[in-house]
Each structure stands twice: as C-alpha cells, then as structure tokens.
Amino acid sequence: MAESVLSREVADLCIGKPAIKYVEPSATVREALRLLKRSGASQLMVWADNKCLGKISMVDVICYLCRADCLAAPMQALCSSRVALLLSNGSAELVGHVDRHCSVLEALDEMSSGGAQSLTVPLRRHSRANEDGALGLCWITREDLVRFCLSHIGAFSRVPAVSVESLGIIQADVLAVRYDEPAISAVPLVARAVAEQTAVAVVCEEGRLVGEISPAALANCGETVVAAVATLSAGDLTAYIDSSGPGGPPEEAIRAVKARLAERAMAGMLDLLEKAHFLDAYPAVASSSSSSSSSSSSDEETPTRRVARLCRTRSYSARMGRRPDDAIVCHPWSSLVAVMVQALAHRVGHVWVVDRDYRLAGIVTFPAILAVFRDQLQPTSINE
Template sequence: MAARLLAYEVADLCLGKPPLRSLSSSATVADALAALKSTDDDHFISVWNCDHNHSLKARNLQECVCVGKVCMVDIICYLCREDNLISPAVALKSPVSVLLSTVKGLVKHVEPSSSLLEAIDLILEGAQNLVVPIKSYSKRKQLLQKSVPSTIHNGREFCWLTQEDVIRFLLSSIGLFSPIPTLSIDTLGIITNEFFAVDYYSPALSAIDVISRSLLDQTSVAVIDENGILIGEISPFTLVCCDETASAAITTLSAGDLMAYLDYGGPPEEIVRVIQSRLKERNLEWMMEEFATIDQYSTTNSSSSDEELTSPTTPLSMMGRYSRSSSNSARMVRRPEAMVCHPGSSLVAVMVQAIAHRVNYLWVIEDDCSVTGIVTFANMLQVFREILESMI
C-alpha cells in the first residue's frame, strides 16, 4: 500500500544528488552572473549567509544558512528595469541581495531524517527548495572544485530537493496509489484557472512582472491571441538558458517575437537585426557594447576554454548566445513550444509528460487550443498528500 511510503525519509531522495554550488550574500550581481556561467550542472545557484569568524568549536548550522537562490532569469529581469537599462555594467555592481525574492520560505533547511510527508507539507506551504545536509566529498574532490563556486559550509555539504524530485520519487511507486493516477486531472479538480498570459502583439517588456512572478510560482506565461488561443509561451525554464543579452530582446521585441528569440539554437538573424535597430531608435545601442564587456568579465571568471577566452566577441555574434552548451544542459531537451494537455488527461500521463520535458506545469487546453488553465506539480502533490494522510 501507499502507506509504506511514509517510512521514507528525505535522505532517501538525496541519493546521488550533487552538492550545492553557493554564493555569499555579500557577492554582487556580476559575481552571480559569472557563477551561473561557470558550469552546466544547474541553472540556479544558492546564496548563503555565513559567519565564519567564530572558532571552529563554536560554529554550527545556524551560522551558515541558505537564504535564497538566483538564476539567469533573475538577472535578466533585473537588467530590464528602466533605471538599469541605462547602464547594465553599473547595475551588475549591486549586491546579489537585490535578486532575492522577498517572499519568505522559498528555501527551507531540513534534516535528512525528515519524513517524505514533512517534505511534501513544506513544498505545499510554499518552499521551492529543501536544503539537506549530505555526506561531504573527499578533500581531493574539494580541491578539484576550486575553480567553481564553493560547496562547503562549516565542513558540510548540502543538496537541495525540488518539486520535481518529489514527483519523480512518487512516480517510481505510482502503482501503490492505484486507481487515483488513472483519473483525469479534471475529475481530480487540480486544474488552476488563474494563470499568467500576455497578448501575442504586446510589448515583451510589459510582461516582465509576470515573467518574474511565473518564475516565483514555477510556472510560465501564456502567449495568446485575441480569442484566447494558445500561441506559445514565455517560459522561465527556457529563458534560464539564455545570457544577459536577453534583456535587450525583452526591451525591444513583442511577446511573439520574443518566443522566436527564445527558440533553442539561438534567434534568427532578422530578429537580431530588429533588436539592434530598435536599440538604436531608443539611443540604447551602446547596451550591446556594455554586454560585450560584461561577457568578457564573466567568461574570464568562469571555466571556459582557452579558445573561448581568446576568440573575438562582437555584440552581434554575442546576441542570443546561450550561457550553456545545449548538449550539456538538461533543460535544453525541451521543445520550444508550450507543453499542453487536456482536461481528460490522466494524472499519471501529465506527470510523465512534465518530467520528460523538465517543466513543473502543463497548460490545459480545449480541442480548439483555447487555454482553460494550468496544472502544476504543486497541484499534483496535493493529491498525493491527501492519499498519504489517509494512510496515517
């Protein structure tokens, strides 16, 4: 029965998880940018507030706490603010704290002995990442990691668990929940009718607030026409694979053109020309020169190859370049179009589809492609939480 899952602890879900790369809360936005470009392992980097001034004996976990996380979307949205568009280089000198959400509880420390049920409860209460202590790497491996952000805090390493990790774990035991997983998401009542959407022809810059909010909610922004038909999406899960130059695209393009820009493989040349032309019209053409300087700084402070360091970079060739190789980035297995399902889709089918495409949600559409809602991992976890509770 599903009740046997109650015996599992958080530690069971941490097996094989890599240690968290971290950044000090005293770092700058530029430091965060360089750190995000340094490896292909993860699109997020944890931010820590640590006090290492006390003696080793006095140190404890409370003195070294993960206070949040940042990704490239945070930086892009930050650079899109009107006052930061004037000088991106100056904006990047700001403390990394300007990127952290003011919403409390997005990141929670938990012990390895915490139960699966406790982990699910924390996620349903709003936690996006659970920070869990793990067995430290050997000293030799730690030495090999000197070129990347630190993973050590008071002699300990940590990993974090996400909604996706928990959903994957539950899917591995999906038969224990029969027949619930075969029911439709409509029957289960887990379709959320409130979602973020923008018109296809609206300026992409007008969507910057909902892009930030969708990142916070781990969802996406639907791009629709005047009839409510789903044309595509502006997804943080795709935007996270871009570099800082995407802020120039958001500033100048329509929502529809931004979708083309975000298409994997990089934007079409005509889109790049449109961006440069509109930057010039707004007297912002020098933005790309600043981005070239920023990119040189970030690359110099990352683990890029010597060939990359010595290759000339122009604003035109840099535009739209992803900060990670598409062959190494797990997120890049996604197709560019929005992932959809129907009200009659079964819970297990939706779980499999979302996990396969590395997203935390699916758009729910009718036969005419009009959007009726969205179904998220949080919605799914609520179903499993109720089943597990009934087994107590």
C-alpha cells in the same frame, strides 16, 4: 501501500545530487552571473553567517536588468549592484531545510504546508561552506518528488488514471499576456512565475495558447536576452527564444534586435551585447556588415520585421507542445499520470490545459499534483 512508499528516507532522493553552490549577499551581480555560468547550476543559494537568505537564478538577473535604470546602464548594474538586491521579500521562506533521514512524506509536507519551493538536505553530517564555493547540502525540488511518486505510481490506487479535471487540480487563474503586447510589460509576470515556478502564457485575441515565456527558457538564453525583452513583443520574444539552439538565436534575429536597439538609442544594451561577447559564437554576423546593409536596404523586408517573420513562419500546430522548447499542453480529460509524464519528460513544473479549440483553460502545476498524492493518506481521498 502509499504510506510505506512515502515513509522512505528523503536521502534516497539525494543520490547523485551535486553540492549546492552559494554566493554571499555582498557579491556583485556580475560575480553571481559568472558563478552560475561556470558551475552550470540552475540556482545559487545566498548564504551569510551560516544562514540561508534565499536563492537566485539567471532569471532573477534578467528581471533585475529589465528595470528602467538598469536598461540605461546594464554594465554598471552588473558590476556595481549587489546580489542582495536580487532577493525579494520572503525569499528565505522559499527554501526549506530537512534532515536526510526524514521521510519523503515530511519533505512533501514541508513543500506544501510550509510553502517551500526547494529543500536543502545535508550531504554529510555537518553542512558548511568550503573554499570551492559549495555547501555540504543538496537541493531537493518539487520535480524530484513528482518523479519519485511516478516511479511508485502503482502504490497510489486508481488516482493516476483519473483526469485532471475530475481531480479538480486545474488552476484557472494563470499568468498570461497577449502576443502583441511589449515583452517588457510581461517582466513582472515573469518574476511571479519564478516565485510560483510556472510560466507566462502568450495568447492570441481568441484566447488560444500560442506559446509561453518560460523562466527556464529565458535562463538558457543568458543575460543578453534582456535586449530582446526590451525591444520585442511577447509573441516575437517566444519566437526568438524558441529559435535559439545550442549556438544561440539565428543571426538575422540578432541583427533585428540590434537594429531596434539602435533605433531606440539604447546604447547601454548594445554595449552589453558587445562586452558580454554575445557575437563571439557568431563570426558571420560580426563580419558580415555588407550583407547586413544590403539586406536592410531591401524593399522586401526591414531588419525590425525579421523577428516577427520568424514567429509567423512557425505553424500553429508546431507550437502546440510538439517540441521540447514549446509550451507543453494537455486537455481537461487527460489523466494525471499522462500529465506527470509530459511535465517530467520536458523538465517543466507545469502543463497548460487547453480545450478542443486550443483555447487556454488553465494550468496544472507540480504543487497541485503533489497535493493529490498527499491526500491519498487522508481517510477520504477520492470517491470510488
């Protein structure tokens, strides 16, 4: 039965998909940033000479701005650097290409054995760039394939009810950082998390999971989160990100970050905040200098301690996957289908695995989940 499900055309997964937006490698980082924001796309294809050179996202821009030379002059980096600098070695291999009439199984194989993170599928017979900055292609992601498998879960025998531990899909080697380490030191791990489509775990001294630095959450903060990355600890950064609602971070968190930038004489980053109109949505912050000064002069709390207080006031239990923007967790004995539902409900490509004491035990990722369904077509997939 699994064979018939996976033999369906991948075109079924393209229904309602928007066309891929693209940017040329010679465009500036600022131009790419504008297109990301204007289009609402989570990623852009880098396209030249009718060929894909790779893909970029908001997090690629953030990681680039976290370089030492860019931190000193971020506006110059945005306006003069080219998009090609955001591409890493092997970027093109992370994007696969399949025909819309190929099977879901072929797409699954392309993502597993081929190593592709995303697949492009033609929306029409011919795919080419148009004047709207869109290609006649759409993205198919690992999330799309996991969602497809979940919607046909009955075709996969007993496997969905088996625990992730029994299936052997818990990856013990995870990207992690201590909560008291500088957030800037985690940037190389964030870059790896983008490539691996996971996240960076933030742990305490006892190895308990207290949060995560998620590429998706960073992307929602925009490029100005670089100021927080440059000045906060990893634990404080998770609190800064978690406290950011639709309107952005709380005004006291913004003031605390600005105070730290001023203390460290990071004039370039302060300039980025102003020129990116970071405070436009927060008129109370921009116009409350008297309130800010009276608060900072208080003996009870200095501006540089406010973000830490935001982190401390969040209870530990509240951070254990009970909000959409917190780390999503499961246990080794959690069933495969339960983990799939968690990941898809929260739009993440991974679920952290913790033991009874909430110590980090590993991670379950979409590639590992997809491998389980692919193995169902093997003669010996799972012992009865």
